[in-house]
Amino acid sequence: MNEISTSRKTAIIEHLAASLRILAVTMIICSGAYTLMLYLAGRMFFPAEASGSLVTANGTIAGSRLVAQKFSQPGYFWPRPSAVDYNAAAAGGSNLSPASAALRKRAMETLSTFGATSNKPVPADLIAASGSGLDPHITLEAARFQAPRVARARNLPVEKIKAVIEAQSSPNTIFSGSSRLVNVLGLNIALDQSCR
Template sequence: MNARTLTSTSWFSALRLAVVLMLLCGGLYPLISTLLGQTLFPEQARGSLVYLNGEAVGSQLAAQPFSEPRYFHPRPSAADYDPTGVSGSNLAPSNPELRERVTRDAAALSRQENVPVEKLPVDLVTASGSGIDPHISPEAAALQAPRVATARGLALEQVKQSIASHTRAPFLGVFGPTYVNVLTLNLALDAAEATNP
């Protein structure tokens, strides 16, 4: 067997391997994983969309920029709440720009919620790694409850009960923090307000 035959045999072997891997990894594997996802986790596979009157109003996986006083506000977003451009700020805690923004946001939030800066939960002044984290801590929700209750004309206890019913424990009781989904909480309050004008 000469060198030319060996080279052409190697090329054909490499080409066959490339085609087989392309079919397996680029076709069969995505097809099977998509079908399994759609079958086992249909809601998550479709983006965990939240519907209101048959229309998608958001996703349980992406924050929205609620800013009206009657709504609970999410964490700050380094991505301007754009789910197609998720990103953290990538600024270190020692970065002067980050310190300035946090100090400015904390002062504004302190005035808005009428509490000292020291009482602010850290998640209300810091962005998440993705920039679109839809959750806040129960402490962050509790801090906003008086403002939301006043703006909606609801009893504070009713708003607190709504927070409690939308508080979720860590996955399997271990993974991640206890959290409140801002979108579903705000929609529940809208629904409660509509049924009890």
């Protein structure tokens, strides 16, 4: 009887050791090798994206083309509103209901900032925050809407500003409804470079 329990204990220990070896190998493959393989593939095939899609201007990093930044000066194009004040660490929407008084107040303040009238409606993406609160794009219509303000602030003809907008616009692969989008950071950098 003692021999049976000893052989049973030995079998249990062998099975446990085999299970732990399989666990260790699986952890090394899934946690280490797979992660390293994806990291190296990203660096090799998509170096800009793997580095955060950073944009440089005048030799310094100006930001990422994937994350909105706060621009509030009149001479720059403004992004969509952000429920998290453009803080990437706190990214997220506001979760305010359409009937919320706070949302209505924020929308009215935004409309007032843009000088909206019944003859001059503001594009929706300049009023409504995106789901992440950090959407770096605005519609071509929203960029064109802001062109007169930017032109006045920079003392430039509106047509020059519109030419920069058109050059910076790209086909829409994100939203439905708008035919073209504009990356706000890219547009503002291009605007600075074209106005030197």
